[in-house]
Structures are given as structure tokens and as C-alpha cells.
Amino acid sequence: MAFAGDDSYHGVDDTRVARIAAAITVFPGFPKPGISFHDVTGIFHKPEVFRDAIGLFVERYKGKGVTLVAGIEARGFFFAPTIALELGAKFVPLRKPRKLPGEVISEEYSLEYGTDRIEMHVGAVEPNDRAIIVDDLIATGGTLSAAKRAGAEVVECACVIELQELKGREKLGKIPVFVLVETN
Numbered sequence: 001m002a003f004a005g006d007d008s009y010h011g012v013d014d015t016r017v018a019r020i021a022a023a024i025t026v027f028p029g030f031p032k033p034g035i036s037f038h039d040v041t042g043i044f045h046k047p048e049v050f051r052d053a054i055g056l057f058v059e060r061y062k063g064k065g066v067t068l069v070a071g072i073e074a075r076g077f078f079f080a081p082t083i084a085l086e087l088g089a090k091f092v093p094l095r096k097p098r099k100l101p102g103e104v105i106s107e108e109y110s111l112e113y114g115t116d117r118i119e120m121h122v123g124a125v126e127p128n129d130r131a132i133i134v135d136d137l138i139a140t141g142g143t144l145s146a147a148k149r150a151g152a153e154v155v156e157c158a159c160v161i162e163l164q165e166l167k168g169r170e171k172l173g174k175i176p177v178f179v180l181v182e183t184n
């Protein structure tokens, strides 16, 4: 695995990224043959590694006027609320279909292994919100590109892992994607 190498990495303590990468386990053939599943749950087994990941995201967005942190169900929920709390921003869940009780905005998308839909409550985004969208991983970019259509000004998408071979960031057009760990 390589580590993200954009400008934001000047001065960042790389040992944090190395610890995060070491806590990710790859399961070949899950959930079906041909897929190598990158599992982030090991990050949460070590509170100091969880803190490393949250710290890297918070350092990037502090002082950038972010008012809304959207997290994608389910694994975006592992990270997004804590980042929102640290930034003093609101957390908005982007949920799988038929989970939210109120009126929703709904977007369908295709995945590396199927299709799905995400939904957000109407009214969760206010006109002047500046959002980041958080997920554990970007693969094809289908999920994040549906999320970006949800209505806020999206400053950036933030993920722990990028599967570079799938070129997901191309699907996001002008919206930048910040990742901690790049791999294939």
C-alpha cells in the first residue's frame, strides 16, 4: 500500500498513516470471487489508531468552514459523526433505502458488486452548508457520486482507502477526494 501524497501531507506524521494501513485487513474472495475486501474494523480495535484516522481528517478540515459532515451507511458512520463533533459541524446520515422515516432525496448508483440507493432527509442540508462526504472506501466512486448529488456544496470527499485501479475519483468530476491509504 502507498500513502496519499498530495500537498496536505507536508508535515503530516507518516507513522499515523502507516499504523492505519497496518490495521486494514484484506479478505480475498469476499463477498464474492474476484473481490478483495478491505476491512477497516481493525482500526477500531486500537483506539490510538482510530484517533490517528480522525486526527488526520480533522486537521485537514479545521478552519475550512465545513458546516456539514455527511456519512454514508454503513461504514461511513464509523468515522463521520466523530469528525463532525470535532469540527463543530452537523452530522447527516446518508442511508440505505427505506430506513429514514421522513421525506427523502434518493439517488441510485452502481457498485463494484451490485446496485443500491442512498437517501437523505429533505431539509438536512441548508442553503449555505459546506459539506464533506465521508466513507471508509472509494472503489468505483458510484456511492460518492450519488452522495454528491444530495444538494449541499461539497468541499471534498474523504475516505480512509482508495482502490485506485477502479478510478472512482474520475466519477466525481471536479470534487476532490482526500484519502489516507491508496491501494489497488
Ligand SMILES: O=P(O)(O)OC[C@H]1O[C@H](OP(=O)(O)OP(=O)(O)O)[C@H](O)[C@@H]1O
Binding pocket: 072, 073, 074, 075, 076, 110, 111, 112, 116, 135, 136, 137, 138, 139, 140, 141, 142, 143, 144, 168
Ligand atoms: O466506490 P463504490 O464502488 O461505490 O464502493 C464503495 C462503497 O462500497 C462499500 O459499501 P457497501 O455498499 O458495501 O455497504 P456497507 O457499508 O453497508 O457494507 C463502501 O463502504 C463504500 O460505501
Ligand SMILES: Nc1ncnc2[nH]cnc12
Binding pocket: 035, 036, 037, 038, 039, 112, 113, 137, 139, 140, 163
Ligand atoms: N473491495 C472492497 N472492499 C471493501 N469495501 C468495498 N466496497 C466496494 N469495494 C470494496
